[in-house]
Amino acid sequence: MSFVDNVINTTKNVAATAGKKTDEAIKISKLKLRSTQLNSDIKNKNEKLGALVYDMAKSGEKDTEAFDALVAEIDAVNTELADIEKQLDSLKGVVACPSCGAKTADDNTFCPKCGAKLPEKPAPEAESDVTVEDNKDE
Numbered sequence: 526m527s528f529v530d531n532v533i534n535t536t537k538n539v540a541a542t543a544g545k546k547t548d549e550a551i552k553i554s555k556l557k558l559r560s561t562q563l564n565s566d567i568k569n570k571n572e573k574l575g576a577l578v579y580d581m582a583k584s585g586e587k588d589t590e591a592f593d594a595l596v597a598e599i600d601a602v603n604t605e606l607a608d609i610e611k612q613l614d615s616l617k618g619v620v621a622c623p624s625c626g627a628k629t630a631d632d633n634t635f636c637p638k639c640g641a642k643l644p645e646k647p648a649p650e651a652e653s654d655v656t657v658e659d660n661k662d663e
């Protein structure tokens with residue numbers, strides 16, 4: 526058996542025995558990647574928004590339609606980002622304190638930092654109720 530075959534076999538075995546862990550790790554790295562993309566998306570949109578505000582101030586013409594559209598886009602990205610953050614927390618077994626924002630083990634009842642009551646541990650795979658629809662003005 527060549528060295529390369531050996532490495533491939535070893536990798537396969539590790540992947541097979543650590544199947545669940547690997548799935549979680551892949552999920553986490555995908556979510557982290559998405560979070561990075563969304564963060565740079567927000568940064569771009571904020572820059573666009575800044576440029577738009579500058580143009581409006583310079584020209585004295587207000588393009589409120591473009592402004593509102595950008596604000597709505599940023600809100601949408603922020604909503605998705607918050608959802609990803611929650612999924613990452615639940616994969617890592619942590620929860621954010623609703624009072625101080627500290628991350629703590631999700632089986633704690635109270636926040637070890639500020640003492641606030643923590644939300645009940647969510648049932649696994651029951652995260653379908655996070656659809657927040659904004660009513661858009663036509």
Ligand SMILES: [Zn+2]
Pocket residue numbers: 622623624625626627636637638639640641
């Ligand atoms: Zn707290």
